[in-house]
Structure formats: C-alpha cells, structure tokens
C-alpha cells in the first residue's frame with residue numbers, strides 16, 4: 331500500500347498560537363522549525379532541503395543557518411505545504427535531498443514583519459475583478475455558494491452545521507481559539523459579513539506557524555517519534571480568478587488533487603479513518619467531501635447535518651476545530667497537516683481511537699489551487 | 711460617472727481592445743477561428759486550443775445572474791450592502807460585475823434572472839461594464 335517512500339519524522343506548530351504580537355512573521359517560521367527539529371532530534375546542519383511559501387527558501391534557510399542542496403518555493407496559497415510535501419517526497423525518492431524542512435509562519439492578525447498583499451491593477455484580477463468591489467477572501471471565496479445551494483437545494487441551516495460541528499471538535503482542543511458551543515441559530519444570527527455568509531461561517535484571523543521534517547521511510551525508525559508515512563499525494567491549480575472557475579459547484583483543482591492522491595495511495599474511501607478539509611469558509615468541507623468522492627454530488631450538506639463528521643460520527647472531519655474555530659493565520663494548510671500527523675501519532679487532543687489512515691486536503695487562494703496528502707501510521 | 715474610490719483597471723496590450731470597447735458602448739468578447747470557442751478575459755490566443763487565430767466581436771450584452779455575495783462592510787467607492795456578482799453572458803463566458811437599478815437584497819437578486827449590460831464611466835479613460843435587470 332502506498333507509492334511514496336517518505337515519512338514525517340518531525341512536526342510541530344509554533345509554541346504559541348492565536349495572538350502573538352511579540353514575534354515577526356519570519357520568527358514564527360523559525361519558532362515552528364526549531365520545535366520540529368527538536369521533535370526529530372535534529373539541528374539545522376542536519377537539514378539539506380528547505381521548502382516554504384510567501385517567505386522565500388533563501389530567507390528561511392539563511393535565517394535558520396541551513397545550507398540546502400534542494401529548495402522549493404511553491405507559493406500557491408494555503409495548500410502550498412501539501413504541495414511542498416509532495417515535491418519533497420519526489421526529491422527524496424530521486425536522491426536530491428535526505429532531510430527536508432517545510433515551514434510556515436504567518437502574522438495574520440498582528441501583522442508583524444508581514445509584507446502586505448496587493449493586487450496589481452494591470453493583472454487580470456486587477457482589471458476584471460477588483461473594480462467590482464471584492465475586498466479580501468470573505469467577499470470572494472463565497473461567491474460560488476449560492477449557485478451550489480440552488481443546484482442541490484442545500485440550505486443555510488445545513489451550511490451552518492459545518493460551523494456547529496467544528497466547534498464541537500474545538501471544544502476538545504485546549505489550543506483552539508474558540509471552544510464555547512454554538513447552535514445553528516447562533517450561526518444564522520451572527521453578524522452578516524457577505525451574504526450568504528455570516529461571521530461564524532468565516533475563518534479566524536490569527537498568528538502562528540508550523541513545520542514538518544520529511545525523510546526516507548527507511549530512516550524513519552532512527553528518529554524518536556512514531557513515523558507517519560506518506561501514502562499518496564496530489565496537486566493541481568485552476569484559476570486565480572474566482573469568477574472564472576469552470577464549475578461553481580465543484581473545484582477542478584480538488585477533483586485532480588484528491589483522486590491523484592487516492593490512486594497513489596492505493597486506498598479507497600472506506601479505508602479512511604480521519605479527514606481534514608481546509609475550511610477557510612463553511613462551504614469548503616462540502617465541496618471537499620464531494621470532489622474527493624466521500625459522498626455523491628449535492629449530498630454533503632445533509633451528510634454533515636446528520637452528524638456524520640461530528641464527534642462520534644463515522645467520518646471524523648477537522649478534528650482540531652478547523653480554520654473556523656482552531657486557528658487560521660491565512661495559509662491554514664500547515665495546521666491541517668499538523669492535525670493529521672497528531673492523529674497518526676496518536677497524540678491529538680480529540681484522538682480518533684485506532685485511526686490508521688488520515689486524508690489531508692488543502693485549498694490555495696480561492697479555489698485557485700489544491701494539494702492532498704494521505705498519511706498512515708502503518709509501514710507498508 | 712461612478713463614485714470615486716474603486717480599484718481602477720490598468721489595461722495591457724492584450725486587454726486594451728476590451729477597454730476601448732466599453733468606452734464606446736460595446737462589450738467585446740473573443741472567438742477562436744479554429745475551434746469557435748468564445749472566451750473571457752481577453753488574451754491573444756485561444757485558451758481551449760492554443761490557436762493565435764482569434765478575433766474580437768461585440769457581444770449581445772445579454773446575461774443571467776449566475777451567483778453573488780452581498781457585502782455588508784464599507785469599501786472605497788461602494789455603499790454597503792452591495793452585491794459582487796458573477797453573470798453568465800449569453801455567449802457563454804462569465805464575468806464579475808455589479809448589478810445596478812436593483813435592490814441589493816437576496817429577494818431582489820434571484821439567480822438566473824435576465825440581465826443586460828450598461829456602461830458606467832469611472833473617468834475619461836476607463837468605463838466599467840455593469841448589469842441591470844433586463845427590460846421587457
């Protein structure tokens with residue numbers, strides 16, 4: 331089982347998550363990287379490959395004192411880290427590097443040492459979207475939702491259940507930003523942000539970081555932690571313009587990345603014990619469940635409303651509380667990966683007993699990109 | 711004239727014909743001479759087959775409301791709540807726009823309602839294509 335030959339041997343988030351005004355963005359990368367190296371029993375000189383997004387590999391390598399022989403600066407938004415892991419697997423299998431560090435850090439809330447994001451007015455986004463008033467992800471990411479709801483008869487209440495269920499998971503997680511229970515009424519009465527989405531259907535904006543260390547599975551047993559094997563990987567991109575998505579009810583990038591990872595891993599949906607689907611907004615788990623084939627088209631709303639993804643349900647999803655309740659610095663994919671690794675190590679706050687296979691699915695930009703990783707704690 | 715504050719497009723050589731069109735009251739799309747694909751946004755080749763044999767033409771300006779959000783927070787150039795919409799043109803392509811002459815409410819903004827293009831100048835150089843409920 332599994333076509334890939336690598337394992338995660340170091341994994342950590344930043345020491346603090348949430349509001350961290352005493353750290354710049356690059357220091358959040360470094361804090362997570364140092365924690366991950368400690369987790370793996372490694373020093374910077376032991377690392378020969380570096381991958382990161384937004385910050386460049388040269389910034390991170392130099393800051394940490396690493397002289398890499400392989401780098402990857404793929405920066406396609408919040409799923410960049412899934413894609414780094416895929417590229418790292420290929421690089422290690424090809425002998426280009428032995429021990430690769432993937433870092434993320436983002437001062438999303440405090441904005442310390444964070445380069446601003448702006449859309450050039452001569453870009454296609456700048457010419458054909460920005461003049462019509464979008465102002466950040468909450469005004470863009472939900473644009474396809476009304477079409478999806480109309481096509482399948484999905485209700486506001488069903489989408490609100492995504493937030494309710496994830497808060498139930500967050501309640502089990504001491505590091506979650508929001509832990510108090512919420513109801514569907516709470517969600518549907520929260521402040522309107524961009525109809526149809528209200529505040530509790532939009533992700534948090536916080537500070538934090540995370541890092542992973544990847545090596546060949548043959549070396550994995552030499553490290554102190556229980557190895558987490560990579561079984562399958564997938565990636566794709568579609569369009570940087572949400573208005574130009576081919577299908578407003580399905581992500582083409584999801585539909586390439588997800589099935590590619592399943593095929594590589596040689597598993598079926600029945601084999602999956604735990605699932606992470608990047609949830610910047612409440613509709614993403616619906617699109618993810620359908621595009622990855624866990625449910626049929628239009629069935630995800632009912633599937634979630636019937637508590638299949640909730641604590642005690644048959645398919646636990648976003649068990650850290652997700653971007654809606656755990657944390658979301660802007661590029662959440664790293665935190666989804668960290669939760670999959672914890673579940674496979676058996677160390678998650680809301681641990682799924684006996685979980686052997688975890689699928690971790692990310693989005694980048696606003697349906698612009700996607701990366702999927704399938705993990706297992708079982709050596710093939 | 712639109713109220714000031716919106717992000718203003720800066721045309722490139724590949725998109726200039728589109729912005730020249732809106733100034734003269736034409737919504738211009740492009741069609742492939744090889745495979746007949748009609749596409750948007752502008753580029754001097756066909757995104758379906760890669761052919762450079764493409765030409766611009768005046769679209770009908772007819773569309774339907776495909777999807778949208780209604781933003782409730784202030785943005786320069788806009789009075790909230792305002793809809794950020796995607797319309798599907800009769801010729802096939804979709805584009806982002808705003809819906810004018812229409813209440814900015816879920817009740818008034820029904821998916822699939824027929825729309826027609828109107829042209830609103832930002833200044834002497836840029837005119838935006840907006841859409842309103844189709845008359846008659």
Ligand SMILES: [Zn+2]
Nearest residue numbers: 742745756759
């Ligand atoms: Zn063509």
